[in-house]
């Protein structure tokens with residue numbers, strides 16, 4: 114049998130289709146992990162594999178979507194046992210079907226958890242969870258690793274890193290996008306391609322969530338950006354519920370017809386939820402004779418964050434903000450030494466608002482533990498901005514630590530022509546991916562002429578290509594020397610840029626402002642040199658985006674070169690620019706980060722919550738409380754409106770789950786501070802009020818505010834937390850003889866759980882009163898579901914508690 118990667122290059126391949134619904138039909142009991150059940154009922158699983166093989170599928174996926182230690186060990190099995198039984202099931206089905214040439218895809222599904230800082234799963238813990246089934250898959254004889262249904266690029270990165278570190282099998286990486294064309298955590302198709310090609314996966318794909326028609330727009334975007342073969346496994350349409358069962362409407366014939374439209378872009382085809390062997394048989398029949406997609410190499414270098422990609426296409430330059438670098442910046446030095454992350458984050462926001470497309474991050478200071486501080490700084494910045502980062506350090510240990518944790522594909526600044534630098538940095542680029550800034554210096558220093566610098570560039574290029582790093586990923590830095598130290602210095606740099614583009618076909622980067630070192634009115638020189646460098650072919654300009662002069666030069670260059678359609682960006686930006694003025698707030702020509710919900714740099718509680726700045730939010734809350742402002746007024750006038758703003762951004766699709774989570778954390782931090790200004794609660798005695806956020810709902814900020822306020826009015830509260838089943842609430846209310854039950858629900862989808870809880874409380878014959886609240890609840894709805902009171906805010910809850918409990 115051909116190696117899988119050869120087979121992928123030579124012809125179209127078919128994966129199988131849905132597994133879950135077929136397992137249910139085969140008798141999988143509700144609540145039992147399918148992976149475990151499959152090991153215990155091999156005939157049932159083998160029959161499904163066999164049906165797909167008989168339909169013509171030749172890549173068969175193991176029944177191991179949930180095979181991680183936390184999920185299988187409670188059943189008394191190890192990951193290795195479940196994986197090897199699953200691989201054996203595929204092999205047995207191949208024997209039964211008489212198919213000798215088929216490939217076993219070891220299925221790796223998501224953990225079901227969000228990674229820090231958005232959730233509580235640490236990146237390394239995620240890598241370890243994926244490592245175990247991947248190791249077991251190779252040991253059991255699988256042919257490739259299929260990482261699928263990933264809705265978050267950070268988790269996908271953890272899985273791919275685990276695969277690269279624990280096996281030598283080909284890696285197929287497949288994502289689940291939603292109807293808005295984004296991943297759950299906001300990632301775009303281009304950001305996915307950047308990350309996954311950087312990590313070196315063999316195939317990129319889409320599966321689940323949508324049907325072929327709904328998937329088409331995202332798939333087209335993948336096709337336009339990717340240089341590797343693509344895989345497509347949609348559902349049989351959009352799922353809908355019918356009589357409590359999930360059903361899919363796309364028939365095998367329609368599925369085949371819709372997939373045939375996309376087949377010119379997909380080397381590997383298959384199906385996901387709702388598809389059956391009949392769907393796959395029809396698909397194969399309809400597409401097997403269609404021409405194979407021609408996978409084309411894209412020369413554009415993509416750099417990415419968790420949500421967006423910035424393209425360096427060799428024509429349209431981008432701005433790399435240079436301000437997060439402590440050299441010569443006393444305040445930043447002090448902030449880094451004190452661990453004052455908010456200072457650094459503000460610097461990031463200001464550059465973003467000034468129009469930077471990528472942010473350089475350098476924390477090199479004597480005496481600072483650079484691996485730790487760089488990683489922490491990168492994690493803090495990537496949690497609150499969608500701009501990709503440039504990791505800037507000469508310390509390889511710090512580079513690896515930050516690269517590993519970086520949520521995307523960064524710029525790596527830098528490698529140079531010295532052997533030790535090449536040996537340390539190139540393997541990191543190969544492993545984690547990244548655009549690599551190549552400094553034209555070596556053990557003999559910086560050559561005086563362009564010829565010498567290009568010779569070093571060629572050496573780096575050869576070494577990178579020998580390691581399998583494409584020249585597309587390289588940016589040559591011709592190095593800026595001050596003109597005050599040599600009349601030809603600027604000319605040599607410009608010539609190096611010109612020749613690097615023309616003779617080596619690489620992109621270029623440059624820190625511009627060093628040219629004026631030692632001279633007065635530096636910005637005048639910087640601006641002019643910058644324009645000349647752009648003219649020479651500079652792609653990644655490392656400049657101060659807060660300088661009106663530099664951003665003016667940048668926007669003028671783009672307008673004059675026809676890179677700014679109808680001078681739109683120029684016109685918008687120039688309104689804010691005076692030649693030496695600080696940063697304009699400019700529209701960005703490259704893909705923009707999700708819109709920020711608040712105006713720039715304002716030190717307000719609302720701004721801190723909107724931007725997800727936890728420490729700043731706590732500090733602002735403290736300042737307001739110290740001013741003597743009423744605590745409830747701060748909550749209702751600042752905290753709630755800030756979260757409303759974030760919620761609106763989320764609804765419009767300009768903000769994504771990560772920002773929602775960061776804002777929630779900031780609001781919680783502020784509230785914790787405010788809590789200290791409220792009178793202490795009463796803890797002695799039986800609880801009088803039971804509080805809970807209803808089943809399915811994890812929003813608890815509002816409920817917690819209600820609790821603290823009730824306690825400050827000296828009511829005794831039993832807090833059952835969030836996502837609480839009706840049965841738990843009824844049992845607790847019954848056991849503790851609670852006179853007042855308070856329920857919170859924040860979503861239209863969880864309001865019915867509130868109704869169900871009330872129904873069960875009433876059915877149990879409890880004499881308690883019931884108060885309800887939360888953003889989606891209204892007076893009418895409360896009445897309709899049988900609540901005794903609707904409380905629009907925390908104070909209203911206190912008033913009702915006083916009425917019920919104090920007469």
Ligand code: B1M
Nearest residue numbers: 757760810811812813814815855856857860861886887888
């Ligand atoms: Co999400 N979320 N969220 N979220 N989130 C909403 C609610 C949403 C309206 C945003 C939007 O799209 N505009 C939307 C729901 C849409 C719908 O109705 N269907 C939404 C969604 C969709 C989601 C997810 C599904 C997103 C996803 O994963 N794709 C997911 C849901 C997960 C789940 O629950 N199963 C999700 C997750 C999250 C975070 C985890 C990121 C975070 C919550 C963190 C936490 O609570 N620990 C979060 C946040 C912060 C919000 C918004 C932005 C803010 C909620 C909030 O805390 N408001 C929210 C948008 C919004 O409401 N503007 C949104 C401030 C709080 C003080 O107000 O809770 O109303 P509130 O409480 C008030 C009063 O209502 C009253 O007193 C409080 C103080 O005055 N009150 C009571 C509340 N409970 C009471 C109980 C009472 C009496 C009064 O009696 C006991």
